[in-house]
Amino acid sequence: MRIGIDLGGTKIEGIAIADDGGVRLRRRIPAPRGDYHHTLDAVAALVRAIEDEVGVGGTVGVGIPGTMSKATGRIKNANSTWLNGTPLSDDLARMLDRPIRLANDANCFALSEATDGAGAGAAVVFGVIIGTGTGGGVVVDQRVVAGANGIAGEWGHNPLPAPRAGELPGPPCYCGRLGCIETFLSGPALAGDYAASGGPPVTAKEIAARAAAGETLAIAALERYEERMARALGSVINLLDPDVIVLGGGLSNIARLYERVPQLWAPYIFSDVASTRLLPAVHGDSSGVRGAAWLWGPSDQGLGTGD
Ligand SMILES: [Zn+2]
Numbered sequence: 001m002r003i004g005i006d007l008g009g010t011k012i013e014g015i016a017i018a019d020d021g022g023v024r025l026r027r028r029i030p031a032p033r034g035d036y037h038h039t040l041d042a043v044a045a046l047v048r049a050i051e052d053e054v055g056v057g058g059t060v061g062v063g064i065p066g067t068m069s070k071a072t073g074r075i076k077n078a079n080s081t082w083l084n085g086t087p088l089s090d091d092l093a094r095m096l097d098r099p100i101r102l103a104n105d106a107n108c109f110a111l112s113e114a115t116d117g118a119g120a121g122a123a124v125v126f127g128v129i130i131g132t133g134t135g136g137g138v139v140v141d142q143r144v145v146a147g148a149n150g151i152a153g154e155w156g157h158n159p160l161p162a163p164r165a166g167e168l169p170g171p172p173c174y175c176g177r178l179g180c181i182e183t184f185l186s187g188p189a190l191a192g193d194y195a196a197s198g199g200p201p202v203t204a205k206e207i208a209a210r211a212a213a214g215e216t217l218a219i220a221a222l223e224r225y226e227e228r229m230a231r232a233l234g235s236v237i238n239l240l241d242p243d244v245i246v247l248g249g250g251l252s253n254i255a256r257l258y259e260r261v262p263q264l265w266a267p268y269i270f271s272d273v274a275s276t277r278l279l280p281a282v283h284g285d286s287s288g289v290r291g292a293a294w295l296w297g298p299s300d301q302g303l304g305t306g307d
Pocket of ligand 1: 156157173174175176177180182
């Protein structure tokens with residue numbers, strides 16, 4: 001059995017996936033915000049509760065809103081800031097008496113979709129969660145590519161490619177730079193662009209609904225958004241050449257993206273034919289916790305269980 005834990009800022013979710021790929025159990029508990037030791041206790045208790053209920057031990061994979069530094073083994077870049085600087089993996093391994101695998105939540109999303117989601121069977125999958133941010137993950141042959149610095153797939157903090165007049169220097173990003181892809185493609189970015197063009201202050205979801213209803217301003221905002229996404233993903237395709245790009249997060253529900261963006265990215269791709277498929281996530285919000293479970297892959301059978 002594989003146990004996946006998704007360590008969010010407000011909730012901790014657990015899942016048990018049997019060897020046949022079927023989900024045995026799901027549990028969701030509130031996250032002890034701001035308290036590392038209570039977070040450890042909560043995760044360990046959740047794993048034990050899942051094992052008690054299913055009656056079998058499992059491997060444990062954990063998705064976190066940050067990364068683990070290869071140099072120190074400690075968490076960095078987590079927006080759940082009480083995790084930063086902690087040896088989360090080592091502490092959980094000691095408490096649960098087994099090795100723990102830890103990965104960024106966007107990497108878990110990509111792994112879930114590559115394992116049995118929209119990218120099932122594809123060799124190279126790029127997964128993106130477009131919501132409040134634009135986190136991304138790379139999976140090759142059903143394994144996460146973490147990278148030397150633990151940041152593989154973080155396309156969102158590259159500058160928007162081929163910037164137009166009016167896109168330079170670009171909006172300020174929380175990372176300290178200007179004009180990051182995230183400042184154009186996140187949900188708040190779409191809302192901001194729409195408002196700047198004269199629209200009311202509404203959410204990205206509402207803009208999509210207004211565009212579907214034929215509102216000119218909303219359609220224009222989505223057209224700008226799609227063209228920017230085409231440029232941004234075009235450079236990902238040139239670098240990684242994924243078979244499938246999977247979108248998750250709130251903006252992945254905008255159906256027209258999957259038809260429009262691939263029509264627009266050809267001029268930015270160094271190939272006469274671009275067969276890359278752009279697809280919505282199959283597992284939706286569950287992909288984070290499913291991918292955490294899949295951090296222990298098919299070749300890991302029998303390793304790292306609590307038995
Ligand atoms: Zn940035």
